[in-house]
Amino acid sequence: MTRLFKPKSAMALIALMAVAAGVYAAGPDVGQAAKQPTNWTAIAMFAIFVSITLWITKWAASRTKSAADFYTAGGGITGFQNGLAIAGDYMSAASFLGISGLVFASGFDGLIYSIGWLVGWPIITFLMAERLRNLGKFTFADVAGYRFDQTPIRIFAACGSLAVVAFYMTAQMVGAGQLIKLLFGMDYLYAEILVGSIMMIYVLFGGMTATTWVQIIKACMLLGGATFMAFSVLMQFGFSPEAMFVKAIEVHSKKEAIMFPGGYIKDPVSAISVGMALMFGTAGLPHILMRFFTVPSAKEARKSVGWATTWIGYFYILTFIIGFGAITNLIPNPADYFVGGDIAKGLNGGGNMAAVHLSRAVGGSVFMGFISAVAFATILAVVAGLTLSGASAVSHDLYASVWRHGRVDQAQELRVSKMTTVALGVIAVTLGIAFEKENVAYMVMLAFVIAASANFPVLFMSVLWKDCTTKGAVTGGFVGLVLAIGLTVVSPAVWVAVLKHPAGSAWFPYDSAAIFSIPAAFITIWLVSLMDRGARAAIDRAGYPAQEVRSETGIGSSSASGH
Amino acid sequence: MADDWIERVVSNPKYQELKAKRSSFGWWLTLSEMVVYYGFIALVAFNKPFLATKIGSGVITLGMPLGIGVLVYTIIITNIYVRRANSVYDDLTQQVVKGALK
Numbered sequence: 001m002t003r004l005f006k007p008k009s010a011m012a013l014i015a016l017m018a019v020a021a022g023v024y025a026a027g028p029d030v031g032q033a034a035k036q037p038t039n040w041t042a043i044a045m046f047a048i049f050v051s052i053t054l055w056i057t058k059w060a061a062s063r064t065k066s067a068a069d070f071y072t073a074g075g076g077i078t079g080f081q082n083g084l085a086i087a088g089d090y091m092s093a094a095s096f097l098g099i100s101g102l103v104f105a106s107g108f109d110g111l112i113y114s115i116g117w118l119v120g121w122p123i124i125t126f127l128m129a130e131r132l133r134n135l136g137k138f139t140f141a142d143v144a145g146y147r148f149d150q151t152p153i154r155i156f157a158a159c160g161s162l163a164v165v166a167f168y169m170t171a172q173m174v175g176a177g178q179l180i181k182l183l184f185g186m187d188y189l190y191a192e193i194l195v196g197s198i199m200m201i202y203v204l205f206g207g208m209t210a211t212t213w214v215q216i217i218k219a220c221m222l223l224g225g226a227t228f229m230a231f232s233v234l235m236q237f238g239f240s241p242e243a244m245f246v247k248a249i250e251v252h253s254k255k256e257a258i259m260f261p262g263g264y265i266k267d268p269v270s271a272i273s274v275g276m277a278l279m280f281g282t283a284g285l286p287h288i289l290m291r292f293f294t295v296p297s298a299k300e301a302r303k304s305v306g307w308a309t310t311w312i313g314y315f316y317i318l319t320f321i322i323g324f325g326a327i328t329n330l331i332p333n334p335a336d337y338f339v340g341g342d343i344a345k346g347l348n349g350g351g352n353m354a355a356v357h358l359s360r361a362v363g364g365s366v367f368m369g370f371i372s373a374v375a376f377a378t379i380l381a382v383v384a385g386l387t388l389s390g391a392s393a394v395s396h397d398l399y400a401s402v403w404r405h406g407r408v409d410q411a412q413e414l415r416v417s418k419m420t421t422v423a424l425g426v427i428a429v430t431l432g433i434a435f436e437k438e439n440v441a442y443m444v445m446l447a448f449v450i451a452a453s454a455n456f457p458v459l460f461m462s463v464l465w466k467d468c469t470t471k472g473a474v475t476g477g478f479v480g481l482v483l484a485i486g487l488t489v490v491s492p493a494v495w496v497a498v499l500k501h502p503a504g505s506a507w508f509p510y511d512s513a514a515i516f517s518i519p520a521a522f523i524t525i526w527l528v529s530l531m532d533r534g535a536r537a538a539i540d541r542a543g544y545p546a547q548e549v550r551s552e553t554g555i556g557s558s559s560a561s562g563h
Numbered sequence: 564m565a566d567d568w569i570e571r572v573v574s575n576p577k578y579q580e581l582k583a584k585r586s587s588f589g590w591w592l593t594l595s596e597m598v599v600y601y602g603f604i605a606l607v608a609f610n611k612p613f614l615a616t617k618i619g620s621g622v623i624t625l626g627m628p629l630g631i632g633v634l635v636y637t638i639i640i641t642n643i644y645v646r647r648a649n650s651v652y653d654d655l656t657q658q659v660v661k662g663a664l665k
Binding site for chain 2: 108111112114115116118119121122123125126127130241242245246249256259260261264265268271272275279298299302303305306309310313314316317320545546548549552553554555
């Protein structure tokens with residue numbers, strides 16, 4: 001039995017860092033990656049992916065004429081296609097590289113982490129999906145503000161959407177730069193500009209149709225690649241999980257500890273709070289909510305979320321096998337995969353590279369090129385979806401509804417969305433470059449906390465509670481938004497890790513603000529609505545029966561089709 | 564005129580049946596998902612030795628099937644809801660819609 005990780009404390013530290021990165025980072029926090037030699041196989045694979053998707057964009061452009069085409073692909077996506085596209089939107093490079101890396105570092109803890117990312121989907125299915133489809137048209141503000149005073153609710157919805165998009169996007173762009181530097185051996189700056197420009201072409205010319213197909217293709221590539229890896233690993237052990245675990249325990253420095261929970265949960269409050277952010281945040285992500293408007297009916301909306309949950313859950317089971325496969329394949333060959341051949345120094349390129357190294361171990365350098373290209377394509381697809389939802393928040397909610405009070409023709413609105421897309425592309429690249437050397441690990445969790453504490457409560461109460469009023473929804477939504485950001489700033493993830501205050505000095509000691517900010521938003525909506533006696537409140541309440549009939553039956557719902 | 568059909572739908576017993584049945588089914592499933600997920604997290608937080616219990620003589624711990632089980636459970640109940648809503652509840656919805664458009 002070899003002693004793999006010599007200094008125990010160093011290993012404990014690495015594991016702790018990996019877990020911490022995993023907890024705070026949903027984004028592909030690959031840290032400060034060292035530039036690698038140029039990987040031509042990966043670049044060639046990626047070039048093929050880009051060519052195919054640009055060709056699809058050209059086809060999509062010929063069908064993208066109206067605002068409905070641009071925002072929702074004319075409502076012509078089927079449930080199965082939309083399910084794949086949602087999965088493509090949701091399975092970020094972080095899920096793939098981060099979770100398999102976490103399983104590689106600490107085994108069972110990675111499984112606990114991945115479960116959190118799935119449990120939001122049933123909530124969307126049971127409570128939101130068909131109601132969203134029946135009430136909505138282009139953005140989630142259409143749903144949340146169905147019976148409310150348009151100006152305040154849309155200003156709030158745009159703030160909530162743009163805050164989520166900004167943090168999620170920055171994390172993706174920084175992750176993209178680091179990942180591309182690592183996988184392709186390309187300069188950070190060029191990587192940023194490349195991601196920004198390709199994404200802009202997809203969205204600008206192909207709108208939702210192109211974005212959807214990019215996500216579908218990427219989802220198939222990711223699911224196919226991950227299936228092949230998990231299958232290869234299981235085949236090595238004659239399809240006996242028992243044999244795989246025995247081997248993993250034998251080679252891993254933590255021995256049997258990889259088979260049960262370790263240090264993932266430090267305190268129960270943080271665990272539940274992170275769980276709440278993931279569970280309810282999923283139902284408040286604007287780029288995910290927007291996907292429900294691309295299908296023609298409530299039936300297809302339900303089918304899409306059924307498929308999405310199935311694919312995402314299947315994918316997390318695969319990442320678990322992939323993580324264990326990385327343990328059994330990489331650790332016995334330190335010379336090939338670890339810095340200087342020394343396991344104590346960690347994997348080449350960092351802990352999140354476990355899946356990429358495993359792809360070489362099971363499929364050679366061509367397959368590794370494929371997986372690298374998939375990781376890049378993943379970021380492109382996610383960033384394109386985010387940009388589209390940000391652009392629709394600006395053009396549909398702020399410009400068309402707030403600024404022009406709905407008195408605007410489609411061509412004008414479409415022009416504003418395209419201008420916003422360009423602006424968001426430039427902002428994304430700028431943020432990516434500005435934050436290159438910053439710690440962005442907290443940003444994806446913050447995006448989920450905002451989605452869970454601002455967007456979700458407003459959406460939920462406006463759709464399901466008859467006495468909810470404009471004033472209540474908007475006040476509560478802003479309370480959730482401000483608390484989510486405020487508490488995150490004074491939590492260890494930002495206060496200590498980013499602002500460099502001494503450890504233990506954070507005012508808010510938990511990993512996620514959700515356990516306080518979500519109830520605060522709900523209680524504020526409830527109290528303010530109850531006390532609201534204004535003339536508008538009467539209109540808001542009187543509008544409920546019509547809204548409920550439409551949300552339950554779909555009568556009168558927007559066909560989303562511009563044809 | 565516009566309020567007329569809304570009134571007609573709301574007073575339709577089929578509509579009340581649809582609403583009651585579908586939402587209670589959805590809420591029960593939501594509750595079950597929360598119990599399963601937070602129950603698992605509570606086990607991780609408060610009873611690690613239980614999850615570390617080995618199954619039989621092998622190396623696989625009780626935590627493994629339970630953890631994977633949460634993923635599988637989530638997939639299964641989501642699809643059960645979708646299936647039921649797309650058949651039983653959609654039939655009811657169609658009847659309500661027909662009644663409204665009469």
